[in-house]
Amino acid sequence: MTAAVATASLRRTFGSVVAVDDLTTSLPRGGVIGLVGPNGSGKSTLIRMLLGLVRPSAGTAEVLGEPITDPRAYAGQVGALVEGPAFVPGLSARANLVSLARLRRLPVSRVDEVLGAVGLTGRDREPVRRFSLGMKQRLGIAAALLPDPALLVLDEPTNGLDPAGIVEIRALLQDLGRSGRTVVVSSHLLSEIESICTHLVVVRFGVLLYNGTVADLLARAGTHVDVAPEHAADTERLGRVLADAGWHVTTPAPGRLRVAADGDAAAAVNRAAAGAGITLRALTATRDTLESVFLQMTGGDGGEPAAGRAAAARPVPAAAEGGAR
Ligand SMILES: Nc1ncnc2c1ncn2[C@@H]1O[C@H](COP(=O)(O)OP(=O)(O)OP(=O)(O)O)[C@@H](O)[C@H]1O
Known part of the structure; x- marks a missing residue:
């Protein structure tokens, strides 16, 4: 079966801003695919190109096996929500959906089905203006x-x-993902969607950082041992002792050290500290979360201001190397 979406060197610029930068990727069919990246990473632009709403500056893409140069060929098989939905507030949910179905020449019988699918049956005769944002x-x-x-x-x-x-x-x-459809959902917060995604595409500044399963991404998660000396004044010396013993040591917070090592190293870290006459008040071995792997990949920022974005060099952090397929 063809991919749900395939792109080849897809690119879109707005003036000097490269919103989507030579993106080559392929998304499988079925399940929930998360498209994640900090604000301004090009997620919306990519989605808009796939829906035929924005033209690429270069490159090609296919949706359900059809080229995006001919969106009408797949429009009937693709549903999209790209902006806050616009409904007539005074009309009921049902009336809004019926008029949309008529407008798009779709069977009105679908209205009951979709109301059921999204759990709005029973609330469908209320005017939309009374709906919460979630509804x-x-x-x-x-x-x-x-x-x-x-x-x-x-x-x-x-x-x-x-x-x-x-x-x-x-x-x-x-x-919806379990029902056999392919659901592509974008978010700038991995934490909001990671629990439901079967597959993840991570972008930053328009560049693909990762395309693969959540399980494969988790497999990249490192482990570390967090250690805190009993006396904060010993922190620097303990850092030197551990570094001299060959560990990579960072200081995530005052009075605390992070040793890049797996959980088995905790005892050795403890022995090294004791050997230097330093007692510890905390020693914990932790596996990196998916969120921390994501933050390492995306630079840990919450988005890129327009001026910085255009000028940004695009180093792919070591954690992401080889991730773009
Ligand atoms: N129509 C446009 N004109 C000019 N610049 C644009 C336009 N659309 C997007 N951009 C720029 O392209 C870059 C990518 O924007 P885009 O909205 O695609 O990112 P995003 O990842 O969806 O961000 P967000 O999470 O904030 O929605 C940004 O720098 C944005 O300012």
């Missing part, structure tokens, strides 16, 4: 589901939602 997002997803799409593309569907709303949308997306 509006559900309704937006319902609208995207009207054509019964093989591919559903949702740009930041959890943006602006409260924690309960995020949990709701996550559960819904997971259900």
